[in-house]
Amino acid sequence: xxxxxxxxxxxxxxxxxxxxxxxxxxxxxxxxxxxxxxxxxxxxxxxxxxxxxxxxxxxxxxxxxxxxxxxxxxxxxxxxxxxxxxxxxxxxxxxxxxxxxxxxxxxxx
Amino acid sequence: xxxxxxxxxxxxxxxxxxxxxxxxxxxxxxxxxxxxxxxxxxxxxxxxxxxxxxxxxxxxxxxxxxxxxxxxxxxxxxxxxxxxxxxxxxxxxxxxxxxxxxxxxxx
Numbered sequence: 001x002x003x004x005x006x007x008x009x010x011x012x013x014x015x016x017x018x019x020x021x022x023x024x025x026x027x028x029x030x031x032x033x034x035x036x037x038x039x040x041x042x043x044x045x046x047x048x049x050x051x052x053x054x055x056x057x058x059x060x061x062x063x064x065x066x067x068x069x070x071x072x073x074x075x076x077x078x079x080x081x082x083x084x085x086x087x088x089x090x091x092x093x094x095x096x097x098x099x100x101x102x103x104x105x106x107x108x109x
Numbered sequence: 110x111x112x113x114x115x116x117x118x119x120x121x122x123x124x125x126x127x128x129x130x131x132x133x134x135x136x137x138x139x140x141x142x143x144x145x146x147x148x149x150x151x152x153x154x155x156x157x158x159x160x161x162x163x164x165x166x167x168x169x170x171x172x173x174x175x176x177x178x179x180x181x182x183x184x185x186x187x188x189x190x191x192x193x194x195x196x197x198x199x200x201x202x203x204x205x206x207x208x209x210x211x212x213x214x215x216x
Contacts, residue, residue, distance in 0.1 A: 004152075033204070040208070041208050041209075042113075042196050042198070042206030042207050042208050042209055043153065043196075043198075043204075043206045044206070045203050045204050045205075048203065056202075056203050058203075091152050091153075093152075096200075097143065097155075097198070097200075097204050098155040098158075099155065100145075100152030100153045100154070100155075101152050102150075102151055102152050103151075103152050
């Protein structure tokens with residue numbers, strides 16, 4: 001069984017630039033999560049999708065972060081504009097958070 | 110507000126030296142307590158889910174237990190390959206992760 005795929009694995013940008021991350025969950029998994037993990041901390045939930053719909057985005061900083069999940073499969077998470085404090089690993093997960101992707105490490109300079 | 114804490118922050122063991130990691134939680138309407146292992150540069154790897162106080166689950170050298178306020182991850186006769194960060198998470202309305210315990214097992 002293929003795992004959760006994420007790209008890119010690493011990204012370095014200047015503050016105020018925009019960035020997008022992509023996630024492809026395990027085939028058939030309806031629930032998809034995006035987490036932010038700052039170095040030395042546990043993951044923090046940003047947004048949860050059930051198929052195309054948003055279940056919980058209460059911790060998503062909506063002034064700069066956006067996410068979508070077209071056709072209930074792949075998902076993208078965007079940050080525009082990025083701030084220094086957005087430097088973190090962005091993790092995608094599916095099926096009740098039992099399966100995580102490898103994450104995208106974002107560095108904002 | 111739901112909260113999950115873990116102790117110790119870091120733990121160094123000699124190979125074969127058994128110990129326990131603690132996860133304390135205050136999660137309203139807890140629906141499950143999860144344990145994960147995370148290696149550097151990788152996403153968390155699911156280990157166990159516990160649903161009710163008194164429940165126990167085992168996998169190789171790991172055993173997880175749950176009470177009404179905390180969970181323990183017992184590591185019996187650890188090996189160097191058990192070195193990792195161990196995360197716990199409680200789920201009520203949504204997932205709340207603890208900060209993790211960094212475990213180092215020395216040969």
